[in-house]
Amino acid sequence: MTTAHAEASKGTLPHEPEKATAEGRNKVLAFWLFLGGEAVLFGTLFATFLALRNQTNDGPSANELFHLPLVAAATFLLLVSSLTSVFAIQAMHRNQPALLRNWLLVTVVLGAAFLGLEIYEFSEYIRHEKFGMTTSAFSSAFYTLVGFHGAHVAFGIVWIAVLIGQLSYKGLTVVTAPKIYVSAMYWHFIDVVWVFIFTVVYLLGKVG
Amino acid sequence: MDWITTVDHKKIAILYLWAGGIFFGIGGLEAILIRIQLIKPMNTFLDAQTFNELITMHGTTMIFLGVMPVIFALMNAVIPLQIGARDVAFPFLNALGFWTFLFGGILLNLSWIMGGAPDAGWTAYTPLSSSSYSTTHGVDFYTIGLQIAGLGTLIGGINFLATIITMRAPGMSFMRMPMFAWATFITSAIILFAFPAVTVGLVLLTFDRILGANFFETSGGGNPVLWQHIFWIFGHPEVYILILPAFGIISEVIPTFSRKRLFGYSSMVFATILIAFLGFMVWAHHMFTTGLGPVANALFSVSTMLIAVPTGIKIFNWLFTMWGGQVRFTTPNLFAVGFIPTFTMGGVTGVMLASAPADFQFHDTYFVVAHFHYVIVGGLVLGLFAGLHYWWPKMFGRMLSEHLGKWTFWTFIIGFHMTFFVQHFLGLMGMQRRVFTYLPNQQFDLLNLISTIGAGLMGVGMLFFLANVFITSRKPADAADDPWEDGRTLEWTISSPPPEYNFKQTPLVRGLDAFWKEKTAGHKGMTPSEPVGSIHMPSATVHPFLMSVGIFIAGLGFMFSRDDFGNSFMSFLFNNYIVTALGLLITFGSMLMRSLFDDHGWHIEPEELEGR
Ligand code: HEM
Ligand SMILES: [Cu+2]
Numbered sequence: 001m002t003t004a005h006a007e008a009s010k011g012t013l014p015h016e017p018e019k020a021t022a023e024g025r026n027k028v029l030a031f032w033l034f035l036g037g038e039a040v041l042f043g044t045l046f047a048t049f050l051a052l053r054n055q056t057n058d059g060p061s062a063n064e065l066f067h068l069p070l071v072a073a074a075t076f077l078l079l080v081s082s083l084t085s086v087f088a089i090q091a092m093h094r095n096q097p098a099l100l101r102n103w104l105l106v107t108v109v110l111g112a113a114f115l116g117l118e119i120y121e122f123s124e125y126i127r128h129e130k131f132g133m134t135t136s137a138f139s140s141a142f143y144t145l146v147g148f149h150g151a152h153v154a155f156g157i158v159w160i161a162v163l164i165g166q167l168s169y170k171g172l173t174v175v176t177a178p179k180i181y182v183s184a185m186y187w188h189f190i191d192v193v194w195v196f197i198f199t200v201v202y203l204l205g206k207v208g
Numbered sequence: 209m210d211w212i213t214t215v216d217h218k219k220i221a222i223l224y225l226w227a228g229g230i231f232f233g234i235g236g237l238e239a240i241l242i243r244i245q246l247i248k249p250m251n252t253f254l255d256a257q258t259f260n261e262l263i264t265m266h267g268t269t270m271i272f273l274g275v276m277p278v279i280f281a282l283m284n285a286v287i288p289l290q291i292g293a294r295d296v297a298f299p300f301l302n303a304l305g306f307w308t309f310l311f312g313g314i315l316l317n318l319s320w321i322m323g324g325a326p327d328a329g330w331t332a333y334t335p336l337s338s339s340s341y342s343t344t345h346g347v348d349f350y351t352i353g354l355q356i357a358g359l360g361t362l363i364g365g366i367n368f369l370a371t372i373i374t375m376r377a378p379g380m381s382f383m384r385m386p387m388f389a390w391a392t393f394i395t396s397a398i399i400l401f402a403f404p405a406v407t408v409g410l411v412l413l414t415f416d417r418i419l420g421a422n423f424f425e426t427s428g429g430g431n432p433v434l435w436q437h438i439f440w441i442f443g444h445p446e447v448y449i450l451i452l453p454a455f456g457i458i459s460e461v462i463p464t465f466s467r468k469r470l471f472g473y474s475s476m477v478f479a480t481i482l483i484a485f486l487g488f489m490v491w492a493h494h495m496f497t498t499g500l501g502p503v504a505n506a507l508f509s510v511s512t513m514l515i516a517v518p519t520g521i522k523i524f525n526w527l528f529t530m531w532g533g534q535v536r537f538t539t540p541n542l543f544a545v546g547f548i549p550t551f552t553m554g555g556v557t558g559v560m561l562a563s564a565p566a567d568f569q570f571h572d573t574y575f576v577v578a579h580f581h582y583v584i585v586g587g588l589v590l591g592l593f594a595g596l597h598y599w600w601p602k603m604f605g606r607m608l609s610e611h612l613g614k615w616t617f618w619t620f621i622i623g624f625h626m627t628f629f630v631q632h633f634l635g636l637m638g639m640q641r642r643v644f645t646y647l648p649n650q651q652f653d654l655l656n657l658i659s660t661i662g663a664g665l666m667g668v669g670m671l672f673f674l675a676n677v678f679i680t681s682r683k684p685a686d687a688a689d690d691p692w693e694d695g696r697t698l699e700w701t702i703s704s705p706p707p708e709y710n711f712k713q714t715p716l717v718r719g720l721d722a723f724w725k726e727k728t729a730g731h732k733g734m735t736p737s738e739p740v741g742s743i744h745m746p747s748a749t750v751h752p753f754l755m756s757v758g759i760f761i762a763g764l765g766f767m768f769s770r771d772d773f774g775n776s777f778m779s780f781l782f783n784n785y786i787v788t789a790l791g792l793l794i795t796f797g798s799m800l801m802r803s804l805f806d807d808h809g810w811h812i813e814p815e816e817l818e819g820r
Contacts, residue, residue, distance in 0.1 A: 029370050030297065034366055037403070044404065044408040134428070137430040140416075140422045140428075162803060166803070166804065
């Protein structure tokens with residue numbers, strides 16, 4: 001710990017700064033575990049959705065509701081944001097804090113754009129299709145699953161934004177690096193979940 | 209203040225013990241009231257609504273707020289010591305886990321004074337728990353309180369997993385790890401994979417009740433049986449979250465007091481893993497009567513019965529450990545030995561229930577009540593008593609009185625069998641569970657009377673224990689490092705209670721039962737694996753407490769968000785989610801503070817260590 005501190009202050013960051021300290025390694029491990037729990041959480045939500053997806057109770061059905069172009073655009077934004085977060089981590093490993101910050105900023109902006117589209121989508125459903133939380137079991141399951149994911153995105157945006165702030169006044173150190181690394185893991189995770197949502201909710205809703 | 213800001217695992221253990229003990233007491237009083245109501249037919253001591261609230265709160269409190277925290281207390285007190293660590297991997301999260309559990313528990317129990325406790329059973333089956341059948345805020349307290357408490361459990365589980373994976377002393381391979389540490393490891397893994405399911409279930413039920421969603425409302429296309437699937441896919445693994453730690457404790461206590469190593473150590477490890485794995489495959493054995501059909505029933509029936517195999521392995525290993533050993537019947541060992549036949553009886557009725565056709569007869573009768581009390585009280589609670597008496601000197605530096613301990617044991621176990629043995633027969637004769645009274649002349653009267661007297665006797669046993677704790681706390685703290693003299697594992701190599709850094713030098717582990725191994729080789733203590741050096745300690749912090757207070761406020765705010773308070777200011781605050789937002793602000797605010805101001809902790813220097 002102390003030697004790593006000294007190194008960081010000299011500006012010679014170890015190659016994988018997120019794993020330079022025992023604390024950092026613990027953090028990464030625990031975050032993997034946490035994602036295991038998150039996987040069960042989303043798994044249960046998916047199971048619920050699948051069980052209820054045809055229970056439209058005279059309300060709109062998936063096929064009537066979804067506009068794939070809009071969803072595809074959102075998907076594109078989120079997938080690209082995962083890529084930019086990879087670039088961010090690569091910049092971190094090359095010890096280029098400025099580049100790291102810029103890629104993180106791009107990631108946040110893309111995430112926010114995704115969220116914007118989602119909010120637009122929901123509000124369209126509510127206003128024009130009379131499709132709200134209480135409409136049917138399908139609507140409840142839809143808003144809960146997709147909304148949960150959206151809340152995760154929102155949390156991720158705030159989180160990474162805080163980290164960007166931290167980076168600018170604390171610099172890239174063996175203390176900040178694990179946090180950034182872990183937030184990138186989180187970001188990939190919600191991206192993967194979205195791929196499932198796109199398939200199970202939207203594609204299956206259109207064709208199934 | 210010290211207690212509010214502590215991040216030391218040994219102090220957090222004591223906090224868990226206190227909180228769990230108090231909730232256990234509340235749950236116990238609820239049980240006594242239930243038994244008084246059932247003491248005779250057509251009793252009017254309680255009305256039906258109160259009875260429903262009592263059984264719901266009794267089950268919920270005991271499982272989530274009584275025994276789970278006491279398990280966590282023992283894990284916190286013992287695990288870092290047993291694996292030769294200075295603390296858990298994340299001391300901050302450890303504190304956070306405790307405080308969220310506590311505030312969740314408080315929220316749940318506030319229901320008694322804020323307009324009615326939950327009344328839909330501890331399983332909160334829909335549609336009973338829907339807003340059409342349960343019209344008070346009771347079930348909201350259940351969903352939101354358990355949600356918050358569950359968060360704490362999940363945090364604790366992840367922490368123990370990381371701790372055991374990364375913080376073991378040099379030389380302690382997984383196959384040299386004490387059984388209690390193994391049990392904690394596997395239990396934490398079950399928590400990690402089971403609790404998110406109930407998290408989702410509780411969210412869905414909350415949305416149904418507060419936002420008018422339709423998950424379980426048939427009128428909107430929802431499906432009440434879905435709730436049962438979600439509940440039990442968590443709920444069955446949960447029973448192993450409860451019993452595996454007890455198995456772990458028994459596997460520590462019996463070898464110590466038999467002066468022999470645990471028979472079949474590796475088969476014990478694999479049995480534990482197998483039980484955890486199978487535990488996830490059998491949830492629908494709680495749902496045989498919901499109409500899943502013969503194929504599903506048969507599959508779940510067989511997979512359930514399979515669990516008896518690894519469980520049986522464990523039972524025989526304990527017996528073989530005692531076989532030919534120099535057995536000493538100290539209080540902890542009495543509880544451990546008493547555990548074996550009692551738990552076995554619960555296992556046998558479990559296998560009976562696992563037979564789907566037979567379950568159509570047993571289901572929702574007192575036979576089921578007898579079964580799960582045999583496994584939970586006769587299994588887990590006896591195990592916890594064994595563990596508490598065993599590790600008490602390590603936790604507090606004081607030996608509990610053996611004399612009073614034996615009184616506790618005998619009154620408790622006799623009371624226990626009186627209470628629950630007869631319930632098997634009540635169930636077979638057709639007495640239904642969850643019903644607040646029964647008609648005379650069905651041959652239920654005498655057995656119910658016996659059962660209630662037994663419950664009283666168990667209460668007396670608890671009083672002996674409390675007296676023991678009270679009397680002991682006034683004695684000087686002079687327990688030896690290895691007070692039972694036959695300690696086998698690392699916790700017995702350091703002082704009782706341990707210094708805040710646990711080990712001055714991390715020990716080198718050279719085999720299973722590390723301390724015993726050194727003793728038999730003629731060494732006084734462990735060989736250190738490092739020179740005396742400066743020890744890094746985390747600093748105390750109030751953030752875990754604040755974050756939990758925030759969640760608590762947010763929960764209350766959300767729960768009453770649809771209420772009309774008859775007071776425009778209050779209604780304004782709640783109906784616009786202002787209270788909820790305020791709570792979340794406190795929580796996220798302290799998270800932000802925690803994240804912005806890195807806390808590097810402090811160091812204890814060698815001079816200070818030697819100065820003692
Ligand atoms: C060999 C092991 C076991 C088997 C085969 C088994 C089997 C069963 C079955 C089939 C039921 C459902 C009965 C019904 O509702 O009709 C049941 C209920 C129950 N079991 Fe077990 N069990 C075993 C061990 C345990 C353990 C170790 C615990 C807890 C520590 C436990 C706790 C419970 C509880 C709480 C219920 C009742 C749930 C409720 O309806 O409120 N069981 N068991
Ligand atoms: Cu079960």
